[in-house]
Amino acid sequence: MERTTANPSPGGLDDLPGDLMMWVLIISELLVFGAGLAAFLGVRISDPAGFAEARTYLHPTLASINTVVLITSGFLAARAVDLRQQDRRKTARIALTGAMTLGVVFLVIKAIEYADTAAQGISTETHPFFTFYYLLTGFHAMHVIAGIVILALVAWKDTPRNMEVGTAFWHMVDLVWVLLFPVIYLLA
Known part of the structure; x- marks a missing residue:
């Protein structure tokens, strides 16, 4: 069956925004x-009371603010793609700059939280909860840094395809935080 514009059929991998390797x-x-x-979650099953107590040393308010910050940055990145597709390059770059700036804000807030937990003497050795906390949120923070670099490169070489590829990575960073946040900060 031939594909027509009147009755388009799914094109599979070719219809993914951005680049296949980025999706991989x-x-x-x-x-x-x-x-x-x-x-x-598996380790938490063996010590639910210890995990619940350890969680009380975190800052759910700061983490909530960080959630809003990253979701807003994701909106700005998506807006940049739309603007670039409309050939509004300058405005698209402004939106990307906003997304990158909010990425930096996220990292500053996360650094404040890390500094506070360290000042309380909390490390990866304190409790298994904190081992996972530092590993998961630290690995995520590295992805935020990588995402900021990718968005900066995209702002520099701002083709519509580059915008799609870079923002797809940024949205993955957002999604990961949206999954980490409730499990680490809210799960009783």
Whole structure:
């Protein structure tokens, strides 16, 4: 059957926004984070009271603010793609700059939280909860840094395809945080 514009059929991988290799990377990263969360939940089963107590040393308010910050940055990144497709390059770059700036804000807030837990003498050795906390949120923070670099490169070489590829990675970073946040900060 021939594909027509009147009755389009799904095109499979060709219809993915961005680049296939970026999607391979995104899926592999989601699997790594998923395995980390599964391990966290598996170990939590052996000591639910200890995990619940350890969680009280965290800052759910700061983490909530960070959630809003990353979701807003994701909106700005998506807006940049739309603007670039409309050939509004300058405005698209402004939106990307906003997304990157919010990424930096996220990292500053996360650093404040890390500094506070360290000042309380909390490390990866304190309790298994904190081992997972530092590993998962630290690995995520590295992805935020990588995402900021990718968005900066996209702002520099701002083709519509580059915008799609870069923002797809940024949305993965957002999604991972949306999954980490409730499991680490809210799960009783």
